Each structure stands twice: as C-alpha cells, then as structure tokens.
Amino acid sequence: MRSFTVGRIYGIPIRIDLTLLLILPLLAWLIGGQVDLWVDNLNVIGANLDADPLTSGQTPLYLGSAAAVGLFLGVLLHELGHSVVAMRYGYPIDSITLWILGGIAQFTDQPEDWKHEFNIAIAGPLVSVVLGAVSYGALVALPASLDTVRFVVGYLALMNFALAAFNMLPGFPMDGGRVLRALLARNRPYAQATQTAAEVGKLFAILLGIVGLFANFFLILIALFIYVGASGEAQRTTMNAAFADVSVRDIMTPAEDLRTVSPDATVADLLGRMFRERHTGYPVLADGDLVGLVTLDDAREVPEVEREAYLVEDVMSQDLLTVSADSSVMDAFDTMQEHGVGRVLVVDDGDLVGLLTRTDVMTALSIIRDAGAFSAAPSVRREGEDVPSGP
C-alpha cells in the first residue's frame, strides 16, 4: 500500500501517499530553519514582522509545522477546485491523492469538450489565487500581537500564489498544459492538440531540468515528473483516439488460432514448446474447458532439475484475468496495466474465445497509426474513408 484514505469530501476519497508523510516533517523543519529568511521576504511585501520573537525557543518548529500543513491543505483545496467543477459537468472523481509533489485528482473520464476541460483546468489555479489573496488579506488585517499567525498566513500567501503560477506553466501535465490543449482543441483534432501541448510540456521539462542542474535538485525531480507525465498523456490520448471504435474482438487472437496446453503436460515439455514456438503464454484447457493460464515466468519458478516432475497444473495461475470480447481495447489495456500482466483471456459466457496480449495492442496501434487514421477524428474514421494525414 503506497497510499491510504483519510476521509471524504463531497463523497471524494481523500488519499495520503506515504511520500507525503516523509516530506511533511522535512518541509516543517526546512521552513522552521528559515524563519528569518521568510520574515525578510514577507517584510518586502509590507508584513512588518519582527524576526526576534519568531525565531526564539521552539517557535520556529511550530511555525514550520503549521506552514507545512497549511501548504498541503492549500494543495487539497486546489484539487477540490478541479474536482467540484468536473463533478458539476458530470465527470466522476475517483479520488484525490496528496503526495510528495502536491496533489492529483483522479478522473475516470477525460473531458473532450474544450470548454469543460478549460474550466476544470483553470479552477485549481483560481482556488490557489483566491487562497493567496485571502491569506494576504489576513496578513494585513491581523494585529501585530498575532505575529505567529501573521507569519503563517504570509507564508501561505506567497506559496499559494507560487502554486498558481507554477501550475499555469503551459505544458502537460500541469494545469496550464490542459488550458493550452483546451484552447488548441477549439479548431483542431483533440489528439493533435494533445500532441502539441505534450511537446510544449516536454520542452518546459527539459528547460526546468537544465535550470535544476545548476540550482536545485528538487527542480530536476519536478522536471522528470513533468516529462514523464507529458509523454504518458500524449500516449494515452493517441491510444484513445486510435481505438475509439475498436473492440477486443477485432484485435485478439481468436480461440481457433490459439495454442493451448493441457494441465498434465510437464513443465519441461512446456518450456520446450515455448522455445520452439517462441511463445511465452498459453491458456490451459482440460477437455475443452479453460482451467488456467501458464506463462514463461510460472515455468521458470520450477528449478531446472525438477521440471520433469512438475506439471503445468502445479504452476499455472487459476486466478484468471478476463475481459469480454465486446469490451473496448482501452479498458482491456487498462486491466493489464493495473494488474501488471502482459495478457488477458477473452471470455464470452464462460467460454474462451480468444487471447489479447499487450503486443497485440501495440501492433494494432502502430497499424492504425501507419494507416494514416491517427490524426483524423474518430467520426471520420468510422465511415471507413481514406483520410490524408493533414496538410
């Protein structure tokens, strides 16, 4: 378990990632150690704080802790901003996770209407701006006798403004990248808008990484996160567009072409077949009934000297991951990703009708892309027209 649920807001499970529990005390300690520096910064924007009482005794520790917790509460409210707008449009939110680099609101469906995406993406940074403004208002309004509170709200004012600015960087997976995609998607296909926004995201990640090399290790970490996020988002959208009208049945290996093994074959025979047929996974059938799935990894678990003595039924997995032939390729692919497996059995009414591997999905993807259909809108491809791939 990397993360656990701490509660629900508007019915959305709020999850805390273990990395946050590591970073929170560290952050509190870092802020507490730099109270005088922050006082200098805050006095530039007219805070009028006196550093001496704030840096004496245990006070920096309390200030650091309150500021660190406040910072992550700000991140949580930022994610709630995205989530509430998304829910008003009817997109369900699976959960909000707080982790080392901030927060993530998990959506089941990505909005493809540019106005929806624009409003959902901009809502988070808007919340951060409002939080920054309210915190700054409190800093100005509260009396000097409450300098400890004024320090914390002053810090939160600066950080929430910084959070809004950072998130509006115009590249994936930042909110600014989504705003950019929404604006691009007004007059070009969604997949193409994603590609462009992802390229901008990667460019920013590279620039940030170079700055990080000279300035701050943490920036390199964020740059890596942005780069991976941008690549992932681009791949996902590409796949979604390519597989819009493709079902598992269209790209699976049908049962009649499927190589199967019987449960009483020896592991040694199975490995021999895998070697000859260059095939690493077989459904296991007993009298025509599906009883399991056996892979190269399963067979390799048996020590070499015992492979004559062990049978397929001893090593096969019976906990079978199945999809229906009519389900979408993306759903099947997500199932494989979630369970970290390379193949799923395709079953209709309990009967094995085929096998779908990750390789099948990737091969189909490259065929669809090479056929030139990738940059076309799904509605155009549905009519089976030959679409030239852009000007």
Ligand SMILES: [Zn+2]
């Ligand atoms: Zn955001």
